[in-house]
Amino acid sequence: MALIGDIRKRSGLLTIIIGVALALFVLGDFFSNSSGPGSSRGNNIIAEINGEKILATDFNQRVEDNMEAQKLNTGKENLTADEQFQIRQQTWDQVVNETLLMEEVSKLGISVTTEELDDQIRGKNPHSYIVQSFRDPKTGQFDPASVVNFLQNLDKVDPQMKQRYLMIEKAIKEDRLNTKYRNLIGKAFYVPKAFAKRDYEARNTRMNVRYYGASYTNIADSLVKVTDADFEKFYNENKHKYQQEASRDIEYVTFDVLPSADDRDKINREVQGLYTEFTAADNMIAFVNSTSDERYDSAWKKKGSLPYQIDSLMFNSSIGTAFGPYIENNTFQMARLVDVQTRPDSLKASHILISYNGTNVNPDTKLTKEQAKAKADSVYKLVKTNGAKFDELAGTINDDQTASKSKGDLKWFADGSMVPAFNSAVLNGKIGDVTLVETQFGFHIIKITGKTAPIKKVRVAMVKRLIEPSSKTMQDVYTQASQFASEAKNMEGFTKLIEQKKLTKRLAERIGVDQNSLPGLPQARQIVIWSFNKDTEKGSISPVFDLEGRYMIAVLKDIREKGTPTLEQLKEYIEPMVKREKKAETLIASINKTIKSMADLEKGYALLGMKADTNEVTFASSNLPGYGKEDDVIGIMFTLKQGQMSKPVKGNQAVFIIVADQITPAPPKDDLTPEKRMLINAFATRAQREPAEALKRKAEIEDNRLLFY
Structure with missing residues (x-):
């Protein structure tokens, strides 16, 4: 993250040294303490992947490494619960893919030699991970010398940095193995001339065709x-098309934990008493920080930036004026005018940053704080006496790598957006002044280059108290939820109880084992784990789940295991297709009865309400104009001879009668090189993306993650 961006956010700086390469390990926290649900067992x-056991402790270390890499890449100090869960899933995918890949390349004898790996790191054309990680901070260009220097001193660098480099090296090796494996598959594809000729003819043989469609929508x-026998027949003929992953359906009810009338009355009395103290407090910062849900905000506000309830009052009152309490966003709020000043709204400056070891700005610096101070003093004196030197030094010795690219120029920034010492130095100085200040990032030699015209600003102290339920209210709601769970007993009782208590029943269908949330329930992993537990049967009532602000009880409505679904599970879904089959039978019988030959066609199609179309079609076409995807119909078209009429053909959207009016064969062609190349390229593209999924489908994977998270 650029230094100036961090200064504006007033947070610590993390400089990414091996950023892009570590993006391969974009992942997060898991198993950070050993007392997780898996360890209790x-x-x-x-997991076990094709017989290879994956230890939770190894997985733990992998995720911890990935989490640190993610923090470096994003500049975040912490990851959200959703980010952590997503990272766990990505880590799992990595482990599965790598395990399967290593097994395959081992069988095939594919390897990466030491010399080959060294060439990927220090050769004339190094791997992109190396190029991305070893760039000159001033020019942004790859610096081969820095790679050599780094490797020569590898045993002397910070252990954490050494570990990151070894992760990059491992990633390069795995990438090379993966590339070789995919290339082996892609290059193994051969297209015989007969195949190329067949593809050429399929694309270039053309048929002028009439087709008459009796749409299924003609029958309501x-x-x-449809009978059970109809469903059974369709299911048995088509169940292979409906393979599924394991999933669950649940019905659930929630009990929201909201402040009671007593809670609101109690908070109101507390806030009224607090307001009296607020109006008389001497140390406003200490008072706000000790009584408010949010810490004191020292920012200067311009007109229009405060809440509408207080904006006009604060800009037209004397210091000490207070207002409140009032309610906004379910929060009691009170405000007091602390100070009024005329200040610029925006400032502009350039700077030269001299950091030192421990600031986390420049990992390469070996300077102590005292040495950095001495260097900053020297630079400050030089640019004070020779202003022309500022731009030169700001572009060459500046530890703020982003600012160095613009000779230290930070552009315009809002008053108050920098760390306090930096902001004050620019605010209190004059345009053209050069000053020296210290912040948590190091020592800044600052040149003030601009200020907007001063405007009236105010500093306002705000105390905020969320109106939240008391412990008693939470316990009362939990008791209600627990009573519901104990009385429900089964699915029928669950539904009946909801009706009696006039609650709202919700449904979550096809919950996957990898889900972390449900509709309206962002952190619902514990519910997913319960629903997939081997001891949870269809109709089971869940325990009470605490979901931060609400309690939830669920009933397991349906269980779908991986593989072929049951007819009962598919019945509702396939009903339109089963009806379509019956419609097709009816339409085919009517057409056979009415149109027995070409002579009956013109009169017959009109009598049956069929739609007539004429188009030119190739065998390679998938879509039939006017109807969409009709592969089977087009295939049957090209079995006809010129002038021949088909029997009724069942399609996706209609039953068709087809007449092949004219067939134009593909022009003779001896050189089929372009066709061969097209087929080979199409396969090569598939070879780049499909092997991993093919290996997964073939693999035997025992996934025990539900025991752990």
Whole structure:
């Protein structure tokens, strides 16, 4: 993250030295303490992939490494719960892919030699991970000398940095193995001339065709009666098309934990008493920090930037004026005018930053704080006497790598957006002044280059108290939820109880084992784990789940295991297709009865309400103009001879009668090189993206992650 961006956010600076390469390890926190749900079972096997056991402790270390890399890449100090969960999933995908890849390349004898790896790191054309990680901070260009210097001193560098480099080296090796494996598959594809000729003819043989469609919509669904035998027949013929991953359906009810009338009355009395103290407090910062839900904000506010309830009052009152309490966003708020000043709204400056070891600005610096101070003093004196030197030094010795690219220029920034010492120096100085200040980032030699015209600003102290439920209210709601769970007993009782208590029943369908949230419930992993527990049966009532502000009880409505779904699970979904089959039978019978030959066609299609179309079609086409995807219909078209009429053909959208009016063969062609190349390139593209998924489908994976998170 650029230094100036961090100064503006007034937070610590993390400089990414090995940023882009570590993006391969974009991942997060997991197993950070050993007392997770998996350890309680005394089981350290998180997975078994084709017989290879994956230890939870190894997975733990992998995720911890990835989490640190993610923090470096994003500049974040902490990751949200959703980010952490997503990172766990990405880590899992990495482990599975790498395990399967290593197994395959081992069988095939594919390897990366030491010399080859060294060439990827220090050769004439180094790997992109190296190029991205070793750039000159001033020019942004790859610096081969820095790679050599780094490797020569590898045993002397910070252990954490050494570990990051070894992660890059490992990633390069794995990338090379993966590239070789994919290339082996891609290059193994051969296109015989007969295949190329067939593809050429499929794309270039053309048929002028008439087709007459009897749409399934001509028969209302309500008129179609289907039997269990019809469902059974369709299911048995098509169940291979509906393979599924394991999933669960649940119904659930929530009990929101909201402040009671007593809670609101109690908070109101407390806030009224607090307001009296607020108006008389001498140390406003200490008072706000000890009584408010939010810490004291010292920012200067311009007109229009305060809440509408207090904006006009604060800009037209004397210091000490207070207002409140009032309620906004379910929060009691009170305000007091602390100070009024006329200040610029925006400032402009350039700077030269001299950091030291421990500031985390420039990991390469070896300067102590005292040495950095001495260097900053020297630079300050030089630019004070020779102003022309400022731009030169700001671009060459500046530890703020972003600012160094613009000769130290920070552009315009809002008053108050920099760290306090920096902001005050620019605010209190004159345009053209050069000054020296210290911040947590090091020592800044600052040249003030601009200020906007001063405007009236105010500093306002705010005390905020959230109106939240008391412990008693939370316990009362939990008791209600617990009573509901104990009385429900089963699915029928669950539904009946909801009706009696006039609660709202919600449904979550096809919950996947990897989900972390449900509709309206952002942190619902514990519910997913419960629903997939081997002891949770269909119709089971869950315990009470605490979901931060609400309690939830669920009933397991359906269980879908991986593989072929049951007819009952598919019945509602396939009903339109089953009815379509019955419609097709009816339409085919009508067409056969009415159109027996070409002579019956013109009169017959009109009598049956069929739609007539004429188009030119190739065998390689997937879409039939006017109807969409109709592969089977187009395939049957090209079995006809010129002038021949088909029997009724069942399609996706209609039943068709087809007449092949004219067939134009593909022009003769001897050189089929372009066709071969096109087929080879298409396969090569698939070879780049599909092997990993193919290996997963073939693999035997025992996934025990639900025991751990």
